[in-house]
Amino acid sequence: MFNQSVEKGLAILAAFGSRNRFMSLGQIAETVGITRSSAQRIVFTLETLGYVAKDPYTRRYELANKVMEIGCNYVAANTLIDSANPFLSAMNSNCDETVSLTEPCGTNMVYVASFTSRKPIVAHMAIGSRMPMYCTSAGRAYLAGLPDNEIHALLRASEFKSLTPLTMTDFDKIFAHIIEGRTRGFSINFEEYMLGHMNVGSPVFNKDGRAIAAVHVMAPSSRWTRDEVIAKLGPMVRECAGAITNAVRTH
Incomplete structure (x- = not known):
């Protein structure tokens, strides 16, 4: 066939x-x-x-x-995006940083919705852009919402590369960070994917309690310290993802 x-x-x-x-x-x-x-x-x-x-x-x-028709049709038909947009917008207004929703595709996360900061940003990721799971907060957050055996399988299928001098490429350390994020409710990435670019993410779950996406916020190191990202943005992104999860489950 x-x-x-x-x-x-x-x-x-x-x-x-x-x-x-x-x-x-x-x-x-x-x-x-x-x-x-x-x-x-x-x-x-x-x-x-x-x-x-x-x-x-x-x-x-x-x-x-x-070719944009295909992508636009996907966005228009995706009920998760409709459910998430009000909460993404609210968080964007509260922290004035870029807040995005990503979904899994193989060993990558794909941007499907984003609310951009009014301040200068380190990098703009267009809808449809991809980033690897292993070294991003969104990817680690999504992985944290999966069973351990599935995490192992996706990490084994990934090609670990040092995208910056700070990129973590050790399997055991990456897995430990994912589990730490699961316990905390949000995952972090301090310039592992792009220098000057920190972010924090949290998973979105479906009615069956399975991770289906992740919310993450970009925090330029020129405006945020690591401690501030964890103390302020971490709880915000966790709350945002939780609100989207509740909306998905009641949709």
């Missing part, structure tokens, strides 16, 4: 991004790992349907804005 043409078409769309904004047919084939003739047929179909566009001068391809 598995359709390889659909798989290749989706792989081509996913190959475009900030590093590959424009690609020739040969570059597309090489990036996705398919033959040039296969890429030609699939790209022609995607262009005809309006999902990619070709520059008539450079003859290179780029994503067309029609």
Whole structure:
């Protein structure tokens, strides 16, 4: 039942991004790992349907804005986002820092909702952006809401990289931090994912008591100390995630 043409078409769309904004047919084939003739047929179909566009001068391809329909349809149909938005907005107003909701996708967390700070921010993560579970507060918070055997499986499947000099890559230490976050009700990350960028996250649970998402708040080190993040933002994000959990369970 598995359709390889659909798989290749989706792989081509996913190959475009900030590093590959424009690609020739040969570059597309090489990036996705398919033959040039296969890429030609699939790209022609995607262009005809309006999902990619070709520059008539450079003859290179780029994503067309029609691809946004798929993502917008997901956001519009996601009842969790509707339930979470009022609480995310309230926390954003209270702390005036960027507050976001992420959902799991493999060993990553995906941004599905975000309320941005009015103050200068270290980095802006667009809806649909991904970040690894093992070194982020949102990822660790989500993992803390799972059984230990599932935590182990997801960590084993992750590729630990030192994204900053502070990134934790030791399996046992990461697992210990996840369990500590479970006990405390929120997980922390002090510049492990991005320098100058601290954050704290807490899991959102469904009716069955299983983690399905995580709320996290970004705290630039230029405005916050570690102690302040734990003492002030930790309880706030835990309360926000708890309110979303209650809304989900009564929806």
